[in-house]
Amino acid sequence: MQYLLLIYQNEAQSPTGADREKMFQEYGVFTQSIIQGGQFKAGDALQGTSAATTVRVRDGKPVVTDGPFAETREALIGYYLVDAKDLDEATAIAARIPSARIGSIEVRPVLVYK
Numbered sequence: 001m002q003y004l005l006l007i008y009q010n011e012a013q014s015p016t017g018a019d020r021e022k023m024f025q026e027y028g029v030f031t032q033s034i035i036q037g038g039q040f041k042a043g044d045a046l047q048g049t050s051a052a053t054t055v056r057v058r059d060g061k062p063v064v065t066d067g068p069f070a071e072t073r074e075a076l077i078g079y080y081l082v083d084a085k086d087l088d089e090a091t092a093i094a095a096r097i098p099s100a101r102i103g104s105i106e107v108r109p110v111l112v113y114k
Contacts, residue, residue: 002041002110003082003090008074009103011048026098034082039093043080074103081110 015023034040049067056063077099084090087107094105 001084001086001090002112003084003087003093004108004110005080005082005090005094005097006076006106006108007078007080007097007099007103008106009077009099010073011075011077013102014077015102023098030096030098031080033096034080034093039082039084039089041081041083043078045078046076048077049075077103 014020031040031043052067054065054067056065080093080097082090082093084093087109090107090109094100094107097105099105
């Protein structure tokens with residue numbers, strides 16, 4: 001089954017300098033481990049919320065605004081799409097994501113339309 005692991009973190013509290021470099025290295029090790037384990041399907045970091053654009057349709061017309069949909073402390077900063085046998089395996093993988101120590105990882109089963 002596929003799971004989307006959504007990585008949330010407070011952008012204002014993101015590591016900097018040597019701590020940031022260390023976290024990038026940890027992400028590299030983690031990503032290689034799920035590639036080698038056959039669970040990796042896709043994954044990327046996202047640009048900051050300052051680069052976000054939100055689209056809503058109101059009265060049949062698109063309304064485009066700068067910024068994220070909602071003001072929150074934690075913002076979506078990246079994701080992994082993984083194959084896991086069940087939710088337990090998916091949450092175990094999510095717990096290994098480096099940002100889980102300073103943010104949160106939302107685990108969502110993917111509804112695959114056939």
